[in-house]
Each structure stands twice: as structure tokens, then as C-alpha cells.
């Protein structure tokens with residue numbers, strides 16, 4: 001039976017580290033601050049934003065929430081981002097995704113000061129990641145790397161397969177695995193022989209967004225299986241991409257959904273907010 005990686009426990013350690021750093025910064029008169037912008041009434045986004053606020057409270061990070069109605073215009077949002085860019089109390093800014101139809105997410109992300117872009121979605125930060133010189137680690141992929149480390153999984157030299165090529169997870173995930181010296185294959189909807197490729201993976205990361213996508217026969221015995229999927233099954237129950245009951249009999253270690261990667265996304269966000277506060281105060285620069 002596979003080792004079940006406890007994302008909540010690992011996230012608690014990351015948040016404790018962020019809390020220690022926050023306390024040390026406060027002694028120097030620096031308070032890390034996070035602004036979260038949410039537009040519309042997507043219920044899942046509401047839960048994630050509440051959890052971000054709670055994590056700020058746990059770590060001592062100051063937070064501001066901007067919950068805006070569905071009808072908010074692009075211009076209003078750009079003006080808000082501009083104000084937050086200039087606000088000294090705010091070290092990090094994020095716009096919760098997805099946005100309602102009609103709003104252009106990329107233009108908003110590009111309006112965020114790259115030094116406050118704690119999601120690491122701005123093209124400047126994406127470019128830095130490509131070069132291995134990032135200021136901020138993209139939260140979900142960085143959380144996956146932490147989970148692998150916590151389970152003692154060596155990445156260097158391993159065959160890593162990422163299913164999914166999104167800007168938020170698939171692409172930055174591949175970059176981080178590569179930075180950790182993994183040999184990376186990215187699979188997507190046009191990939192041929194996907195099952196065969198997955199079966200060769202020592203580390204399999206699924207970020208497809210389809211319940212039941214990864215079945216037991218796609219897993220190499222002893223592999224590390226990381227499930228980034230966040231789906232609902234036919235009974236409305238939260239589940240990942242991986243058929244957990246099949247996979248846990250074959251994998252060496254595996255993340256559950258819920259309780260795996262999700263909590264790490266928020267923990268890494270706290271870490272990035274602390275990093276942003278340090279940067280803006282000239283701490284940690286060479």
C-alpha cells in the first residue's frame with residue numbers, strides 16, 4: 001500500500017515557517033500584507049479566498065479582501081490593482097481565478113507590480129522561472145515539490161510525467177521538476193500513447209481536471225503519484241484526477257484529494273507574501 005502524503009501536515013509546517021519569519025519581520029517594524037481580489041460569486045473561489053484569509057490570520061500576515069460584484073468592469077479592476085501596487089501596507093496582490101466572463105485576466109495580472117505578484121503569474125515572473133532565477137515560486141507547483149521532499153522522493157534523474165499544460169500548474173510544474181534535475185515529459189489532450197508514457201513515470205503529476213482520468217494501469221509500481229485535480233464526482237463529492245483506490249495499491253506514495261496539494265497552494269502563498277515583504281524592504285537582496 002502506498003504511503004499517503006499528508007498535505008495538511010506539510011502545509012502546517014510551511015505556514016509555521018512563514019509565521020516565524022513574519023514575527024521576525026515585525027520585530028523590525030515590517031508587516032507582510034496580502035491583498036486578495038475576488039470578483040463574482042463562484043462558490044469554490046469563495047472557499048479558497050476564505051482559506052487564504054484564515055491562513056493570513058494564522059501566520060500573522062495582514063490581509064485585505066476586495067470582494068467585487070460580477071458587473072465590475074476591467075477599468076475598475078485595473079484602477080484597484082494600480083492603487084494596491086502603490087499601497088505600502090500591501091506586499092502581495094492576487095486576483096482570484098477564474099474571473100467572470102468578459103474580464104481579461106491576463107491584462108490584470110500584467111498590471112500587478114511583478115514584485116507584488118505572489119501568484120508568480122506575471123510574464124516577468126514566468127520568464128524568471130524559465131531562467132531558474134525566480135523571486136516567487138508558483139504556489140501549486142512549489143507545493144508539489146515540497147510534498148515530494150517531505151515524502152523523501154528524490155527528483156534528480158527521475159522520469160517525471162506531468163499531465164496538463166496549463167499556465168497555472170502544468171507548465172510551471174515542468175519547469176520546477178526540471179530545476180530539480182528531473183527528466184520531464186508534459187502530456188496533454190493531443191498526446192498519443194498517454195497511458196504508456198505515464199506508466200514509465202517515476203513521478204506522475206496529474207493536473208487535468210477530470211475525475212477518474214488516471215487509472216491504476218497507468219501507474220508504474222512504486223511511483224510517486226501527485227494529484228492536482230480538483231473535481232466533483234457523480235455524487236458531488238470532491239475528488240482528484242486519480243482513481244485513488246486503484247492507485248494506492250500500486251504507487252509508492254500518493255497525495256489524496258482533499259488534503260493533498262490544495263492546502264499547499266495556500267501555504268506557499270503565505271511564504272511568497274513573506275518573501276515579497278522582505279524584497280520590498282531590501283532584505284535578502286545581494
Ligand SMILES: Nc1nc2c(c(=O)[nH]1)N[C@@H](CN(C=O)c1ccc(C(=O)N[C@@H](CCC(=O)O)C(=O)O)cc1)CN2
Nearest residue numbers: 047048094095096097098119139258259260262263265
Ligand atoms: N489567483 C489564483 N487563482 C487560483 C489559484 C491560485 O493559485 N491563484 N489556484 C486555484 C484555487 N486555489 C487557490 O486559489 C485553491 C484550490 C484548492 C485549495 C484547497 O485547499 N483545496 C482543499 C479542498 C477545499 C474544499 O473543500 O473545497 C484540498 O484539496 O484539500 C486551495 C486553493 C484556482 N484559482
